[in-house]
Amino acid sequence: MENSDQAMVERLEAAANALEKALIWLEERQGALAGEVEKISATVEQGRREQQLAEKLENAERELAELKAASTHPVLTQLRKTMPAATTEMLAKHGIGEGPVDVRTLDAALSGLSLEQRIAVKAQLLRVGAIA
Numbered sequence: 001m002e003n004s005d006q007a008m009v010e011r012l013e014a015a016a017n018a019l020e021k022a023l024i025w026l027e028e029r030q031g032a033l034a035g036e037v038e039k040i041s042a043t044v045e046q047g048r049r050e051q052q053l054a055e056k057l058e059n060a061e062r063e064l065a066e067l068k069a070a071s072t073h074p075v076l077t078q079l080r081k082t083m084p085a086a087t088t089e090m091l092a093k094h095g096i097g098e099g100p101v102d103v104r105t106l107d108a109a110l111s112g113l114s115l116e117q118r119i120a121v122k123a124q125l126l127r128v129g130a131i132a
Contacts, residue, residue, distance in 0.1 A: 083124050090121070101130045 091097070094109035106125070110118045125131045 083128055083130075087121055087124050101125060103131065106131065 091101075091106075091109060094105070096105060096109055106122070110121055113121070122131070
């Protein structure tokens with residue numbers, strides 16, 4: 001009986017070892033399969049994100065085109081449309097009034113000012129659309 005018990009114990013140990021090896025193999029395989037699924041899902045999510053970004057870009061380009069079409073000078077429509085009183089008075093002393101300003105007349109009127117002051121006056125005139 002001891003020989004048969006001994007043989008049975010050996011067979012049970014062999015079976016346990018075989019089951020343990022199979023379990024290790026299954027765990028490794030499951031880990032590998034889970035990694036493949038994660039890669040696939042990450043690829044799908046990235047594709048969706050790219051599509052969302054492409055749609056946002058299209059919307060932004062469409063809005064930009066609409067804004068350009070609505071106004072030839074979108075920056076000028078948002079800026080101040082009047083000149084400071086000091087600039088208006090200085091120009092009036094040189095015979096430059098309302099409406100478009102001749103560049104030669106403007107340069108002659110601004111000749112007594114410093115370079116920075118001339119640039120400031122011309123910038124103000126550009127903002128109100130008096131010169132182009």
